[in-house]
Amino acid sequence: MTQSIFSWLDERLGLTAIYNTVLDRKVPKVNWWFTLGSASLFLGLLQGITGMLLSVYYVPTPDHAYDSITFIMNGVQFGWLIRGLHHWGASLLILTAFIHLLRVFFYGAYKYPREFTWFTGVILLFGALGMGFTGYLLPWNQRSYWATTVGTEIAGTVPVVGDFILRVLRGGTDLSAVTLSRFFSLHIWIFPAVIIATVITHLYLVIRLGISNIPDKDS
Amino acid sequence: MGSKYRSPTIDRRSFVKIVTALLGSMMAAVVGLPVIQYFISPALKKDVSDDWISLGPLENYPLDIPTPFHFTLTRVNGWERSSQSYGAFVLRRPSEEIVVFSDVCTHLSCRVSWDPENEEFLCPCHAASFDKFGGVTSGPPPKPLNRYEIKLEENQLFIHFREG
Numbered sequence: 001m002t003q004s005i006f007s008w009l010d011e012r013l014g015l016t017a018i019y020n021t022v023l024d025r026k027v028p029k030v031n032w033w034f035t036l037g038s039a040s041l042f043l044g045l046l047q048g049i050t051g052m053l054l055s056v057y058y059v060p061t062p063d064h065a066y067d068s069i070t071f072i073m074n075g076v077q078f079g080w081l082i083r084g085l086h087h088w089g090a091s092l093l094i095l096t097a098f099i100h101l102l103r104v105f106f107y108g109a110y111k112y113p114r115e116f117t118w119f120t121g122v123i124l125l126f127g128a129l130g131m132g133f134t135g136y137l138l139p140w141n142q143r144s145y146w147a148t149t150v151g152t153e154i155a156g157t158v159p160v161v162g163d164f165i166l167r168v169l170r171g172g173t174d175l176s177a178v179t180l181s182r183f184f185s186l187h188i189w190i191f192p193a194v195i196i197a198t199v200i201t202h203l204y205l206v207i208r209l210g211i212s213n214i215p216d217k218d219s
Numbered sequence: 220m221g222s223k224y225r226s227p228t229i230d231r232r233s234f235v236k237i238v239t240a241l242l243g244s245m246m247a248a249v250v251g252l253p254v255i256q257y258f259i260s261p262a263l264k265k266d267v268s269d270d271w272i273s274l275g276p277l278e279n280y281p282l283d284i285p286t287p288f289h290f291t292l293t294r295v296n297g298w299e300r301s302s303q304s305y306g307a308f309v310l311r312r313p314s315e316e317i318v319v320f321s322d323v324c325t326h327l328s329c330r331v332s333w334d335p336e337n338e339e340f341l342c343p344c345h346a347a348s349f350d351k352f353g354g355v356t357s358g359p360p361p362k363p364l365n366r367y368e369i370k371l372e373e374n375q376l377f378i379h380f381r382e383g
């Protein structure tokens with residue numbers, strides 16, 4: 001029964017072909033450093049799932065943001081777990097992505113024909129950093145408030161256009177309800193949209209071009 | 220790998236598959252089961268109110284005419300503290316009997332109002348009517364208007380408000 005449902009679907013959707021190209025593809029002999037891309041992907045998915053769950057209770061306005069997070073921590077069962085995963089996952093994701101980048105760099109895996117894969121990876125790293133920066137403001141506690149004050153102030157030191165960038169980031173001169181709202185929108189819609197599109201491109205290229213060898217002494 | 224490392228019962232491929240499936244399900248369960256609690260726990264929490272509410276001196280209420288009274292209570296829902304308003308109708312019978320109705324329609328909880336002309340309570344939502352004593356005279360409500368438990372203290376009228 002399951003067998004016949006599967007072959008019916010397989011004939012129409014090409015599931016076996018997808019499985020073979022995505023998971024059963026040929027790879028050179030590699031080591032543990034090669035798992036960091038997958039680790040980053042897994043953590044990214046976990047951020048997505050826990051983030052969606054946080055948005056069930058989180059409210060992005062100055063009068064409710066802090067209280068809604070207190071409610072997540074104390075009023076909802078396992079709220080501490082969901083928030084904790086999201087909180088620590090964010091730092092761990094940046095870490096795995098960065099070590100992944102170092103692996104690619106030291107093995108020279110960014111060279112022809114994989115320059116564009118490297119380029120999409122850089123976008124992903126900046127996307128993750130952007131997620132971290134915008135997410136950090138959302139709890140609206142003293143630490144987030146001052147971190148974002150300082151962060152936007154740093155952007156303001158850019159010559160000539162600095163003041164303009166600072167105002168665009170804050171949505172005005174001050175850090176305010178407008179800032180919280182736009183950071184929330186960036187955090188749950190705009191950055192995720194860019195990141196998802198870029199992850200798809202990145203993985204397409206990895207599968208299309210294959211994984212590079214560990215370079216030997218001659219190369 | 221040399222054949223002396225090879226298991227006679229299971230090949231490497233199936234072993235990896237089984238371990239992956241096992242670890243995967245364990246991780247899914249660790250995240251998945253708490254998620255169910257995470258979603259439903261606020262629904263299981265009861266915010267109980269149990270209070271005697273003063274409706275003022277009895278003389279404020281005319282004889283034999285259902286007269287509205289409104290009060291607000293503070294309720295805490297999640298991160299929000301809000302005041303909810305409630306309504307009641309006081310009916311003082313010439314026999315000195317006192318009845319206080321809730322203004323919540325027993326059909327689907329719209330608020331009823333008193334129509335002095337036709338001497339009936341009307342619910343705007345599905346055109347129901349109740350007589351002066353709260354009994355259903357037309358429309359879908361399954362039972363008469365709810366009555367509050369009351370008490371009199373030094374000629375002050377109180378109702379017993381319970382919710383949750």
Ligand code: HEM
Pocket residue numbers: 044047048049050051052054055058069083086087089090091093127128131132133135136137138139187188192
């Ligand atoms: C690259 C992926 C992501 C990273 C690096 C990231 C990072 C962060 C950080 C650092 C915080 C502050 C947490 C804290 O200090 O407690 C945060 C909060 C939050 N994030 Fe994300 N996030 C990511 C993805 C998402 C996604 C996809 C969503 C929703 C669709 C989301 C929704 C939220 C919400 C609602 C909060 C506020 C709750 C809180 O601060 O605990 N996040 N995020």
Ligand code: FES
Pocket residue numbers: 324325326327328329342343344345346347358359360
């Ligand atoms: S709610 Fe009153 S008639 Fe339906």
